[in-house]
Amino acid sequence: MAKYIIKRILSAIPLILVITMICFALINLAPYDAIDSMTTPKMSPELVQMIREKYGYDKPVYEQYVRWLGGLLSGNFGYSIATKTNIYNELATRIPNTICLVLPAYLTAYVLAIVLGLLAGSHKNKTLDKIIDGYASLGIAMPTFWVAMLFMYFLGHKLKLLPTFGMHTVGVNTFSDFIRHFIMPYLVLTLAFIPDTLRYVRSSTITQYSEDYVMVQRAFGASKAEIMFKHVCKNVLLPVITKLGMSLPTLVTGAVITETVFNWPGIGPYFIKAIQGMDYPIIMIILVLSSTLVVLGNLLSDILYCITDPRIRKMR
Numbered sequence: 001m002a003k004y005i006i007k008r009i010l011s012a013i014p015l016i017l018v019i020t021m022i023c024f025a026l027i028n029l030a031p032y033d034a035i036d037s038m039t040t041p042k043m044s045p046e047l048v049q050m051i052r053e054k055y056g057y058d059k060p061v062y063e064q065y066v067r068w069l070g071g072l073l074s075g076n077f078g079y080s081i082a083t084k085t086n087i088y089n090e091l092a093t094r095i096p097n098t099i100c101l102v103l104p105a106y107l108t109a110y111v112l113a114i115v116l117g118l119l120a121g122s123h124k125n126k127t128l129d130k131i132i133d134g135y136a137s138l139g140i141a142m143p144t145f146w147v148a149m150l151f152m153y154f155l156g157h158k159l160k161l162l163p164t165f166g167m168h169t170v171g172v173n174t175f176s177d178f179i180r181h182f183i184m185p186y187l188v189l190t191l192a193f194i195p196d197t198l199r200y201v202r203s204s205t206i207t208q209y210s211e212d213y214v215m216v217q218r219a220f221g222a223s224k225a226e227i228m229f230k231h232v233c234k235n236v237l238l239p240v241i242t243k244l245g246m247s248l249p250t251l252v253t254g255a256v257i258t259e260t261v262f263n264w265p266g267i268g269p270y271f272i273k274a275i276q277g278m279d280y281p282i283i284m285i286i287l288v289l290s291s292t293l294v295v296l297g298n299l300l301s302d303i304l305y306c307i308t309d310p311r312i313r314k315m316r
Contacts, residue, residue: 004306005303005306008299008302008303009299012295012296012299015295016291016292016295019288019291019292019295020065020069020072020288021065023284023287023288023291024064024068024069024284026287027283027284027287028061028064030280035048035051035052035055035057039051068284072285072288075088076088077091077281077285078281078285079281080274080279080281080282081277081278081279081280081281082273082274082277082279087281087282087285090270090282091267091285091289093265094265094266094267094270095252095266095267097167097264097265097266098251098252098255098259098264098267098268099251099252101182101185101186101189101255101264101266102189102250102252102254102255103251104186105185105186105189105190105193105255106189106193106247106250106251106254108186108190109189109190109191109192109193109194109197110193110243110244110247112190112194112198113193113194113195113196113197113198113200113201114197114201114240116132116194116198116201116202117197117198117199117200117201117202117204117205118202118205118228118232118236119132120132120133120198120202120205121201121202121203121204121205121206121208121209121236122205122209122224122228122232124206129202132198132202133199133202135195136194136195136198136199136202137195139191139192139194139195140195140196140199144188144189144257144258145257145258145261147188147192148184148185148188148257148258148261148262149261151184151187151188152164152184152262155184156184162180162183162184163180163181164184164262165262165263166181166262166264166265167181167182167264167265168181169181184262185255185258185259185262185264188258188262189254189255189258192258193250193254197240197243200240200243201236201240204235204236204239204240205232208231208232208235208236213231214227214231214232217231238305239305241304241305242301242302242304242305243301244300244301244304245297245298245299245300245301245303245304246297246298246301247297248293248294248296248297248300249290249293249294249297251293252267252289252290252293253267253271253286253289253290253293255267255268256268256271256272260272270282270286271283271286274286
């Protein structure tokens with residue numbers, strides 16, 4: 001298995017390099033470049049050219065890419081065009097804020113989705129299954145920003161139970177104040193994360209109950225609980241565990257809309273403002289970061305599958 005893991009890691013390196021090329025190329029193919037956000041129509045062509053030379057945008061594209069990639073590898077992410085702030089420092093501050101919101105929400109949703117999915121799948125076409133599957137369908141159909149606005153209106157505006165914006169009240173830095181700001185975006189994200197995994201677990205459970213080994217166990221007099229917990233659960237949860245690896249990108253970029261609606265000081269508002277202001281250095285870094293996490297998530301998923309399934313380990 002160690003050889004397989006090393007091989008997968010080595011194959012991920014050129015893939016990440018290709019991702020940086022694609023991200024850089026896509027930004028350069030945009031109808032506007034970074035200079036447009038720093039100049040005005042009243043500026044003379046000479047002044048615009050001076051600004052272009054100052055930031056290195058007069059160089060050939062491949063030279064710009066090599067310089068940018070070199071900075072990326074050395075931890076120098078550059079500076080925001082709009083605010084002149086260090087991008088690395090901004091991300092170092094914002095990513096933990098995003099993780100402390102998304103991680104608890106995802107883990108809660110993951111556990112609830114497994115429980116609800118097993119219940120629905122084991123009661124196929126019964127009332128409980130219809131209620132749970134109906135919720136999953138409704139959850140997939142409802143936009144996250146709309147659910148967030150409903151929470152803000154009822155819990156924040158009407159009932160005035162919780163604050164609607166930010167991570168802390170201005171001038172207050174207590175844990176209880178943080179929790180009050182945390183509850184609404186946490187609930188919105190939890191409700192948004194549940195349906196996808198729930199539908200997957202339900203479908204897998206229904207498939208497992210149609211297998212021959214379940215019929216054999218019933219013939220030998222095994223109870224429904226024994227079949228569920230000794231056999232069905234194990235076969236359903238093995239592939240579900242690997243979804244934990246695929247959730248890695250979610251920890252950083254999985255709450256962009258929710259963070260923006262609630263003005264949570266994470267990656268979401270930072271990314272949206274960068275797009276609105278054509279702040280290309282920030283956009284490129286976040287695109288590369290999220291794409292790299294997808295690759296690493298696939299790698300982690302494969303590793304988890306090898307660890308949890310002995311049959312896969314023997315094949316590797």
